[in-house]
Amino acid sequence: MIEIPGRFNQTAAAFDVAAARARPPCDSSSGSDHSPEDTADLWDLVESFIDREVRVLPEKVPEEDNDEDKSDVDEEDYEDVKERLREILENPGGKERRRIMEEAVKASGFVGEKRHMMAFLRNKGFDAGLCKSRWERFGKNTPGRYEYVDVNGEDKNRFIVETNLAGEFEIARPTTRYLSLLAQLPRVFVGTPEELKQLVRIMCFEIRRSMRRAGIDVPPWRRNGYLQAKWFGHYKRTSNEVVTSFKSCDCGPRVGFEEVVKTATYNGGFKEVERKMNDLKVSHLTMAFNGGGLGL
Structure with missing residues (x-):
């Protein structure tokens, strides 16, 4: 059963914030501007904003609900959630996606910075770019910024490349159920924005579930809205492979030393x-x- 408090003003405010988020910010970052892909993305921002006002109540709470983690793994919906993750992550895609995955896996062994990953993929002939997202505070979500690599493929396909996706969902005092689901995430992820969006929704729900059982609050950086903003809000894309200037620090050579x-x-x-x-x-x-x- 789902209870949605009737708070029209907060919902209206959510649309105002989301609409403002969809407008390009005035900053001096290099690269081309990209807004959320469609109205569904705008709604995701609104949905995440009012997410705290939506409480999903189970039809029946098991008597062992507050017991140790073992009961958590044995719940009926565990296999369903696991299967949904498997369907997302094991989508073979086409030949192009497989090539991107193969090269990204190779590079992940020695490439640390995301800009270097982008350069590596471009060197292999892919239209890779470094995407820089940035957002202001909205709802309970703190402001932040993030960088990720994407590849523009054939037929207008776009793939997001992450070399440590599981790290984006690590939490304190995870339940056995959550650890098991987290273990399903691959070291290197290559998928479409829609696939990643579905994965984020699933994992954010499981984060709330796990942390509620542990009796601790979900931190702002693990909330659905915050994680959605990382990949699906406004971003700037650049394909510059080398940073040529460092104006914020004294990076000159030290005289007298090699x-x-x-x-x-x-x-x-x-x-x-x-x-x-x-x-x-x-x-x-x-x-x-x-x-x-x-x-x-």
């Missing part, structure tokens, strides 16, 4: 590039020691 820089190469892993500063063969510090300049 600088060793690691640069990413995708045909041979990583290579060391040694640079000599000021055409010196040895550093000033070495010369000071050799010449007795320190008086030791």
Whole structure:
């Protein structure tokens, strides 16, 4: 049974916030603007905003509902939820998706930053981009920002690539049921936005369920609205492979020392590039020691 409190003002406010979210923000980030794909995405934001006003009550609460986790795993709907996750995650897709998955799995072994993953996929011939989402506070959801990689495929297909999807759903004091469902998530995920959206809905419901049993509140960063905003709100997409300027910090070389820089190469892993500063063969510090300049 579902109870929905009749609070028209809060619902109207939800639409106002969601509509504002759908408008491009005024910022100076590089890349092209992208708003939610359709009205269904807008409704997802509204739905997540008023999610706290919707209470799903079970028809019958088992007597062992507050017992240890073992009863949680044995509930009748556990296999249904597990099957829904399996259907989403085991969708073979087409040849293009399989190629993206194969290359993403290879890169995940040595590529750390998402920008490097994007560069690797572009080097393999895919139209990959780095998507930067950003949102303001709405409802109980805190403001935040997120980056993820996507690939624009053939026939207007779009795939989201995540190399640690399970990490986005880790929680404190998880039940056995939740740990079992979390274990279903692959290390590398490649799927359509709609598939990821379904997965987020399922996992957010299970997060609430698990944390309620543990007697703790769901943190803002694990709420449905917050996670939906990461992947399905307004974002900017860039395909620039190299960041060329760092204006916020003093990143210049230290005079008198050799600088060793690691640069990413995708045909041979990583290579060391040694640079000599000021055409010196040895550093000033070495010369000071050799010449007795320190008086030791």
